[in-house]
Amino acid sequence: xxxxxxxxxxxxxxxxxxxxxxxxxxxxxxxxxxxxxxxxxxxxxxxxxxxxxxxxxxxxxxxxxxxxxxxxxxxxxxxxxxxxxxxxxxxxxxxxxxxxxxxxxxxxxxxxxxxxxxxxxxxxxxxxxxxxxxxxxxxxxxxxxxxxxxxxxxxxxxxxxxxxxxxxxxxxxxxxxxxxxxxxxxxxxxxxxxxxxxxxxxxxxxxxxxxxxxxxxxxxxxxxxxxxxxxxxxxxxxxxxxxxxxxxxxxxxxxxxxxxxxxxxxxxxxxxxxxxxxxxxxxxxxxxxxxxxxxxxxxxxxxxxxxxxxxxxxxxxxxxxxxxxxxxxxxxxxxxxxxxxxxxxxxxxxxxxxxxxxxxxxxxxxxxxxxxxxxxxxxxxxxxxxxxxxxxxx
Numbered sequence: 001x002x003x004x005x006x007x008x009x010x011x012x013x014x015x016x017x018x019x020x021x022x023x024x025x026x027x028x029x030x031x032x033x034x035x036x037x038x039x040x041x042x043x044x045x046x047x048x049x050x051x052x053x054x055x056x057x058x059x060x061x062x063x064x065x066x067x068x069x070x071x072x073x074x075x076x077x078x079x080x081x082x083x084x085x086x087x088x089x090x091x092x093x094x095x096x097x098x099x100x101x102x103x104x105x106x107x108x109x110x111x112x113x114x115x116x117x118x119x120x121x122x123x124x125x126x127x128x129x130x131x132x133x134x135x136x137x138x139x140x141x142x143x144x145x146x147x148x149x150x151x152x153x154x155x156x157x158x159x160x161x162x163x164x165x166x167x168x169x170x171x172x173x174x175x176x177x178x179x180x181x182x183x184x185x186x187x188x189x190x191x192x193x194x195x196x197x198x199x200x201x202x203x204x205x206x207x208x209x210x211x212x213x214x215x216x217x218x219x220x221x222x223x224x225x226x227x228x229x230x231x232x233x234x235x236x237x238x239x240x241x242x243x244x245x246x247x248x249x250x251x252x253x254x255x256x257x258x259x260x261x262x263x264x265x266x267x268x269x270x271x272x273x274x275x276x277x278x279x280x281x282x283x284x285x286x287x288x289x290x291x292x293x294x295x296x297x298x299x300x301x302x303x304x305x306x307x308x309x310x311x312x313x314x315x316x317x318x319x320x321x322x323x324x325x326x327x328x329x330x331x332x333x334x335x336x337x338x339x340x341x342x343x344x345x346x347x348x349x350x351x352x353x354x355x356x357x358x359x360x361x362x363x364x365x366x367x368x369x370x371x372x373x374x375x376x377x378x379x380x381x382x383x384x385x386x387x388x389x390x391x392x393x394x
Contacts, residue, residue: 011052246323
C-alpha cells in the first residue's frame with residue numbers, strides 16, 4: 001500500500017500538485033494494486049486523491065464506501081453522476097496539475113489506463129492532466145530485497161529447467177526417438193509445476209524457421225519435430241508461486257549438430273555483440289551516475305544491428321520492464337515501438353534481448369538486469385556466450 005508521505009515527497013520533487021488514482025471495473029489495475037484494493041467488489045467509479053501537501057481524499061459511491069475504510073483520507077460519497085462531479089471539484093480545488101495513469105498519445109501503453117472521457121472530465125475542471133508514468137515506476141516497479149531474492153531463485157530454477165530441456169532433446173535425437181517443439185514445451189511446463197513455478201503463458205520452443213517468429217506458439221496438432229542439424233530457440237519465463245513474487249525471463253539458442261553453420265554463427269555473434277554493448281552502456285553510465293533513459297539502451301543495441309544491415313529484422317524493443325508481471329510497469333528499453341524516456345532507477349529490473357529474425361531462422365539472446373543502489377547485476381547464470389551444442393550435452 002502507498003505510503004502517503006513518500007508519494008507527497010515525489011510529487012514535490014516533480015512539481016506536480018497531486019496524483020489522482022481512478023478506476024472503473026478494473027480498467028486501471030495499477031491503481032487497485034497500489035492501494036491494496038485488489039479482490040474488493042468494486043463496480044462503480046472511484047477516485048483517490050493524494051495532494052503534494054495535506055491529507056488525501058477518497059471519492060466513491062455510497063454502496064462501496066466500506067471497501068475504502070482501510071485507506072487514509074477524508075471520504076466524499078456520491079450517489080449520482082452530478083454528485084460525483086461536485087466531489088471532484090471539491091477535492092481538486094486549488095490544484096492545477098493532476099497526475100493520472102495517462103500517457104500523451106499513448107506513448108507508454110503500459111501506463112495509459114485512463115479512458116479519454118475521464119481525462120476530459122478532469123480537464124473540463126480546468127486542470128492540467130500529466131502522466132503518472134514516473135510515479136508508477138517509482139511506487140510499483142521497484143523491488144524489495146525479498147523480491148530480488150525470489151527472482152534469483154526463479155532464475156536458478158529456470159536455468160536448470162532450460163538445460164534439462166536441451167538434454168532431453170539431445171537424448172531423444174541420439175536414441176532416434178521423435179521429439180517435437182510441443183513435447184519439449186509441455187515438458188518444460190511440467191518442470192515448472194514440479195518446482196512450484198507459475199507463468200501467465202507457456203514457453204516458446206521454436207525450430208529453424210519457427211525460431212524466426214518472436215512469439216511462436218507450438219501446438220500439439222501443428223508442431224515440428226526436432227532433428228539433427230536443427231537450430232532450436234527456447235524462451236522461458238516464470239516466477240515462484242509465492243505472494244509478491246517477480247518474474248525471471250531468459251532466451252537461449254542451441255544447435256543439434258556437430259558443426260554449427262556459418263550463417264547461424266554470424267547472426268549469433270551480431271546479436272550477442274548488440275546484447276553486450278547494451279549491457280556495457282548501462283553498466284558504465286549507471287556506475288558513473290549518468291542518468292539513462294530506456295530508449296537510449298535500445299538505440300545502442302539497434303545501431304549495432306542496423307550498421308550490419310539487419311535493422312529491418314530486429315522487430316521488437318531491446319527489452320521490457322520485469323515485475324510481478326513479466327512485462328512490468330517500469331522503463332522499457334524501447335526506441336522502436338515507443339520512445340521510452342523514463343529513467344532507469346534503482347531496484348528495478350528489465351530484460352535485454354536483441355534479436356534478428358530471418359525467413360529460415362531467428363536468433364535472440366535474453367538476459368535480465370537488476371539495478372541496486374550501486375551495482376548493475378546481470379541475472380541468470382550462466383550468461384550465454386556461444387550457441388549451445390545440444391548433442392554434446394549428456
